Amino acid sequence: MTGTVAMKPDRLSQRLLPVASVLLAVLLLWYFAAVGLNAAGAVERVLAPNGAYTTGELIASTLNMQRPVLPSPHQVVADLYRSLVDWPLDSPRNLLYHAGVTAQSTLVGFVLGTLLGIVLAAAIVHSRTLDRALLPWIVASQTVPVLAIAPIVLVILGSLGFEGVAPKATIAMYLCFFPVTVAMVQGLRAPQRIETELMHTYAASRLQTFWLLRLPSALPFLFPSLRVGIAAGVVGAMVAELPTGAQAGLGARLLTGSYYGNTVGIWSALVMSALLGAGLTAAVAGVERLVLRRGSAG
Amino acid sequence: MSGRRAIGCGVWLLVAAFGAALLWRWLPEPGAQAGPGPLLACAALLLLAGRSVQQVAALDGRRWQALATAALFGLWVVYFWQVGVMLFDVPRVLLPAPSLIGSMLVERWDTLAADFVQTVLKAVLIGWALGSGLGFAVGVAIDRAPFLQRGLLPLANLTSTVPLVAVAPIAVMWFGFDWQSKAAVVVLMTFFPMLVATLAGLQAAGKLERELMHSYAAGYTRTLLDLRLPAAMPFLFSALKINATLALIGAIVAEFFGSPTVGLGFRISTEAARMNMALVWGAIVVAAATGSLAYALLVLLERRVAFWHPSIRAE
Numbered sequence: 001m002t003g004t005v006a007m008k009p010d011r012l013s014q015r016l017l018p019v020a021s022v023l024l025a026v027l028l029l030w031y032f033a034a035v036g037l038n039a040a041g042a043v044e045r046v047l048a049p050n051g052a053y054t055t056g057e058l059i060a061s062t063l064n065m066q067r068p069v070l071p072s073p074h075q076v077v078a079d080l081y082r083s084l085v086d087w088p089l090d091s092p093r094n095l096l097y098h099a100g101v102t103a104q105s106t107l108v109g110f111v112l113g114t115l116l117g118i119v120l121a122a123a124i125v126h127s128r129t130l131d132r133a134l135l136p137w138i139v140a141s142q143t144v145p146v147l148a149i150a151p152i153v154l155v156i157l158g159s160l161g162f163e164g165v166a167p168k169a170t171i172a173m174y175l176c177f178f179p180v181t182v183a184m185v186q187g188l189r190a191p192q193r194i195e196t197e198l199m200h201t202y203a204a205s206r207l208q209t210f211w212l213l214r215l216p217s218a219l220p221f222l223f224p225s226l227r228v229g230i231a232a233g234v235v236g237a238m239v240a241e242l243p244t245g246a247q248a249g250l251g252a253r254l255l256t257g258s259y260y261g262n263t264v265g266i267w268s269a270l271v272m273s274a275l276l277g278a279g280l281t282a283a284v285a286g287v288e289r290l291v292l293r294r295g296s297a298g
Numbered sequence: 299m300s301g302r303r304a305i306g307c308g309v310w311l312l313v314a315a316f317g318a319a320l321l322w323r324w325l326p327e328p329g330a331q332a333g334p335g336p337l338l339a340c341a342a343l344l345l346l347a348g349r350s351v352q353q354v355a356a357l358d359g360r361r362w363q364a365l366a367t368a369a370l371f372g373l374w375v376v377y378f379w380q381v382g383v384m385l386f387d388v389p390r391v392l393l394p395a396p397s398l399i400g401s402m403l404v405e406r407w408d409t410l411a412a413d414f415v416q417t418v419l420k421a422v423l424i425g426w427a428l429g430s431g432l433g434f435a436v437g438v439a440i441d442r443a444p445f446l447q448r449g450l451l452p453l454a455n456l457t458s459t460v461p462l463v464a465v466a467p468i469a470v471m472w473f474g475f476d477w478q479s480k481a482a483v484v485v486l487m488t489f490f491p492m493l494v495a496t497l498a499g500l501q502a503a504g505k506l507e508r509e510l511m512h513s514y515a516a517g518y519t520r521t522l523l524d525l526r527l528p529a530a531m532p533f534l535f536s537a538l539k540i541n542a543t544l545a546l547i548g549a550i551v552a553e554f555f556g557s558p559t560v561g562l563g564f565r566i567s568t569e570a571a572r573m574n575m576a577l578v579w580g581a582i583v584v585a586a587a588t589g590s591l592a593y594a595l596l597v598l599l600e601r602r603v604a605f606w607h608p609s610i611r612a613e
Binding site for chain 2: 144273
């Protein structure tokens with residue numbers, strides 16, 4: 001154990017340095033691309049006519065345009081910062097508010113989808129009929145763009161009178177549910193025959209076997225699928241915000257940005273959604289580490 | 299023993315099929331209210347159908363018997379979908395009957411074929427090939443640069459948690475409404491999984507085999523072509539399969555953000571807004587069939603290319 005601790009700073013610099021330099025390269029490329037892509041618009045709209053400008057002026061103006069083709073990184077960061085600091089949390093101009101709306105439907109859908117997936121996987125493992133009749137369809141659905149059904153779900157739930165979180169959460173739910181079910185079936189079957197037979201010799205009931213043997217051995221399968229599921233759930237919640245004419249949420253924010261040609265707004269919503277996706281996945285990974293560590297310690 | 303079982307199973311199937319045909323004749327006219335008779339019969343048939351699926355599932359069996367259970371189950375789902383829609387007179391907006399979807403597939407096949415060409419043959423296929431190809435090329439290119447690998451790999455892994463499809467509005471702004479913008483989204487979505495898989499696959503060749511190549515005085519290129527790329531094939535194929543689904547999702551969702559008046563995603567979003575749900579389901583059937591077919595083709599190809607892999611030899 002001490003060996004890994006002693007190695008940590010070294011490994012950190014070994015891992016951090018390459019990532020940092022790649023990020024730096026991306027940032028530089030971004031700036032160059034911004035200058036290149038925005039130059040035509042800047043020459044046309046912002047700068048003095050007849051070429052009466054210096055290269056420095058050209059570059060400065062391309063990086064600070066009102067409606068650039070590609071906003072420069074500092075513009076996006078400034079827009080994000082302004083939206084987070086200048087407006088209260090419950091204002092629709094604050095991006096955190098939109099992220100919260102999307103996160104709420106994602107999380108509701110994620111919890112429901114995970115529960116449904118676990119229950120269904122438990123049923124499949126214990127019933128040969130379900131295993132043979134249902135599982136092939138669930139596995140096959142992984143090859144199908146299930147997200148395409150989102151507009152149908154929205155229409156059906158809308159005409160049944162559901163509004164707000166429910167339709168978005170439903171879509172996030174069924175996107176989470178497929179990977180969780182497939183992984184849990186695999187996980188619940190992971191115990192070896194010798195282990196199930198040991199439980200049998202202890203006269204353990206089916207429920208006890210499930211609780212004490214199958215569920216713990218399924219956890220290492222469950223968590224990777226949860227990470228996949230929550231990332232898919234974010235996409236689902238965002239797509240669900242598109243056709244409903246929703247006012248709030250990152251998906252709605254992207255759509256209004258593209259209607260009004262507010263490129264900086266689109267990019268900051270994009271950065272926010274990336275942060276949300278990565279953050280939620282990191283949260284799941286954190287829970288995973290906590291649970292698996294406790295499991296191995298106990 | 300298994301012979302008697304099979305006969306019993308056949309009897310159950312026959313009885314269930316007979317009941318299904320009877321119920322079909324007994325259904326009310328469209329628009330008429332169903333009496334309690336058909337409802338009860340439907341419930342009874344539901345039990346019978348469940349029993350028949352159970353019987354087929356209980357056959358101990360080979361692979362095709364497992365598939366037969368799934369097929370039978372799917373058949374019953376479609377049947378009860380149809381009967382349920384007719385019995386309860388479900389409005390088309392909520393759930394169109396399978397027969398209506400089928401007739402819509404036939405009636406509007408020219409529309410759907412144009413959508414298929416626009417979305418699948420242009421956006422998905424080109425984007426998938428470009429994105430996967432680029433990911434592979436970059437993966438091989440940085441194979442000899444561990445510094446770049448260590449820098450790119452964590453970032454590439456991170457992208458799987460990010461809703462990349464959200465770049466669609468920007469892609470539409472840059473590349474226009476036509477398929478080019480969708481292909482761009484697909485390229486972005488498929489690039490990273492392929493890069494990660496290539497990097498992992500190139501590490502897959504064992505030390506022993508590498509040393510053997512070394513003892514043959516094989517150079518870097520020779521080792522790459524004859525040992526490490528073949529060893530990477532299972533990784534590459536799993537990325538290709540994941541990318542096939544991702545590409546379909548990317549192209550369809552990108553069309554929700556704006557597209558010319560053709561394309562599967564466009565069809566789904568506009569016809570859903572017009573409440574013409576049968577055509578929406580038709581477009582989804584096309585998309586689902588495309589996804590499964592692409593997956594099946596890739597599996598077939600993988601069996602030919604990576605025939606030596608234990609997971610394939612085991613079958």
